[in-house]
Amino acid sequence: MSRTLQRPISIGLTIAMALALAVLSPKPAHAHDSCAIAQPAATGLLGSVLAAVNVFASILPTAEAACPDKYEGVDVKLTRDWLDEDEEEAGEAAGPRSNASKANPNSDAPPTFAPCRNGMAADFFPCDGVDMLSHVSHAELGTVFVNDIWGWTDPQSGKDYALVGSSTGTVFVDISDAKRPDVLGKLPTASTFGGSSWRDIKVYADHAYVVSEHTNHGVQVFDLTRLRDWDGTYTTYDMDAWYTGHGSAHNININEDTGFLYSVGAGPFGAPYEVTVDEPSSAAGVYDAAGASFGPAPTEEGLTGDFAIVDAESGLGSEGCDVLVDFPAGAIAIADRGGCVFTEKAKNAQDAGAIAIVIVDNQPGPPANLGGTDDSITIPAVRVSQHDGAIIKDGLDASGGISAKDETGPDCGTGLHMIDINDPKDPTYAGCFDDHGYIHDTQCVVYDGPDANYQGREICFNSNGIAYELEGRNYVSIVDVTDKSNPVSLSRLEYDGSGYSHQGWLTEDKRWFLHGDEGDEFLAGVNTTTRVWDVSDLTAPFVHQVFVNDTTSIDHNLYTKGDRVYASNYTTGLRIYDASDIAGAGISEIAYFDVYPENDNPTFEGGTWSNYPYFSQENVVAVGSIDRGLFILKPRGGRG
Missing domain, CATH: 2.130.10.10 (YVTN repeat-like/Quinoprotein amine dehydrogenase)
Structure with missing residues (x-):
């Protein structure tokens, strides 16, 4: 093992990684507050999985309710779960690891090298014609x-x-x-x-x-x-x-x-809009704001008026999720994020006579676009950050405006x-x-x-x-x-x-x-x-062939090299296809290495996202594993 990988994994590092995982675990979508999949009428497994898949949701906004990351179910293995615990902790001092290499105990075989034998590598990873180099x-x-x-x-x-x-x-x-x-x-x-x-x-x-x-x-x-x-x-x-x-x-x-x-x-860099608060408010200044996929966009000329927090005195809260009470017509509404979809907040403000609405985020970070669709909304809507929104609200009563920035990126x-x-x-x-x-x-x-x-x-x-x-x-x-x-x-x-x-x-x-x-x-x-x-x-x-493999996993990224195709297919790992007779018989599978042996489900719970087969070393393929890290693989003979 190389000197970087020789070091035993310390307890402190493992704890730190575990804490990092807890901090970085998926939270309700912040960048777009919507699932790319319109919420289905289905229930049970179908409804649950569709509701969880969060594929590039800036394009198809739905509800503001928590939209879990599609990788929410990933069970990350920080260390090598396929090795015995004592071997993993012992580092190179243990010598060649028999679970991996199956080599002669006196050999200098690398500790994580595992050839594919009888359909398995390291007695753990299903394979056919592909060895694990490391x-x-x-x-x-x-x-x-x-x-x-x-x-x-x-x-x-x-x-x-x-x-x-x-x-x-x-x-x-x-x-x-x-x-x-x-x-x-x-x-x-x-x-x-x-x-x-x-x-x-x-x-x-x-x-x-x-x-x-x-x-x-x-x-x-x-x-x-x-x-x-x-x-x-x-x-x-x-x-x-x-x-x-x-x-x-x-x-x-x-x-x-x-x-x-x-x-x-x-998406755009920064925020294309701004909220201005006038003197003498303690919040006087200009604040970045993101736009919305519904309603008209703010113009450079902008609009001005007094700011008013929705339902501030009605007992209904400040989220704007119900009919607004005693809202001053002609004012710019301020509503907190949460409780209902963005379009509902905007529609309630519009019906109460607001000329625009500012939605204050309830999570830290820069403002992101508001998702949703409602053709009946005729007032502009923008979002400001949690930090800026708190300052603006603390500075009320105040007047100001909403406008597009003069200069934005392409x-x-x-x-x-x-x-x-x-x-x-x-x-x-x-x-x-x-x-x-x-x-x-x-x-x-x-x-x-x-x-x-x-x-x-x-x-x-x-x-x-x-x-x-x-x-x-x-x-x-x-x-x-x-x-x-x-x-x-x-x-x-x-x-x-x-x-x-x-x-x-x-x-x-x-x-x-x-x-x-x-x-x-x-x-x-x-x-x-x-x-x-x-x-x-x-x-x-036109579609020449629809190749349906005998696996059940979701496919992700594939790359071609010569007459070979290297496909990363989530829970069934790296699959290698023969494309030498693509015009005739079409493509077919000739080798594989499954980096996710737990199952072959059509889910995003683990496995490989992508691979890279273009190194100078012959037939060496790097495969990224969402849950296990990096695999360096090598197809045998004519397989690669």
Whole structure:
């Protein structure tokens, strides 16, 4: 074991990690206060799971009531639960661990190496044709929840590094000796409020670019060559540059051939509106405010009036969830968050004669947009932070106004937000495409596929999930982004059996787009399903094959390399598909390593989020495990 992983896990570290997990455990959604799934009429298991899934809810607001994180059921294992407790605590002093390596006791086999034998690795992980080279636990990574993963090969030294996304930042792991990895340290998240479960990482010109659904996270830029100077201790790194043209983002893709980064599912940085309190109030000043998905948006000219707390003297509370009593018509209403949906508060204020409503948050952190839909609302609604709201209320009686800020970042909605990173440490805004609404993931390439009309053009292939619902608004879309100031939609198609259009990747010849839908397994009750799109005509793609595996888990991220497909499928782990006869027989499974042996349920309770198969080391694949950390795997022979 390497010197970083040699250290026994101290009781203090374990306790600290457990406390961190308790602090970071999912809370009611703060960034958007809604579930992406419209609350179903179903009850029992169906109703419970649908109510729990919180997929990028800024796009489909529902009730303000607590909307649990979809990863609420994850049971994190900080240390290696697959090893005997005494072996785990003993560290390298115990020598090669027979549970893992099954090697000769006198060998120098690495302690966490476990070949796949008779369908199992370490007598714990189901497998077929894939060996475990090493496992790095959450405690060693300094994490409590792992999400995305990417990689980097140092062009100078040839070393391979895994870039491991987590709820608290990005961890750098040297896997050059894949059986003895070194954990170098972490780049902490740029923000700590909002959607902590999501982080995404890509690499360009020896720099890592990191986004998160944390509010106001922006794009972190980190010079990976700094890892060459690692001093052997767990290091906390700082970022080298920070792009704040957007705030949160769900995902990014980088076209390394052009030097353009594409953020998707992004939100604004900061708050686009402001609440002004006039002198002589003790609260006089300007306060950031977020907007709403209902009612008219505040204008730059704004509106002014006296502020009035709803129901302050009525005995009904200050949440505005009932008919307002003695509210002064023409005033700006102030209501506390909680008790009912945002639209109900706004409608009650409007019916009482308010010209606008300010909703005060009941959780710490920057303000986030108000979700909900009600076409009858005709007054603006904004949200201020808990901190600012308390100051404003303490300063009443007062007058003031609500307005849009004069200067905000580019408004790309939740589509393609294009960033020029040709100067890696100076990312600059390049363009937008929002005609298709929310884009969940994308792959952008200089096209050299079979459609001669678009060869040499820069084309983005998008997983365009609008609604988590069976046969809902889910699309695969293709956009020409060669001219960043005038991107052009080439096609946008729905498909049968959709649940949530999630992610996909092109084959190397760019004839096929392999696409995963994150909702169909649960919503339709089908086995793990991958759709193979024929994209030889970019204006008329169609589904060539629907590959239904014999597994039951939900699929997440997949990547192609040569004629192999590496799919991270939550509770059934890494699955490897053969795509050598994709035009004929289609794809089929040839190997797997299940990092979540507990079950194969179509849930988000654990397993693998993503993988990275592009290291310089042949057939080495890094696999992120939500609940167990990092696995370094190697398919055998022709399997990989």
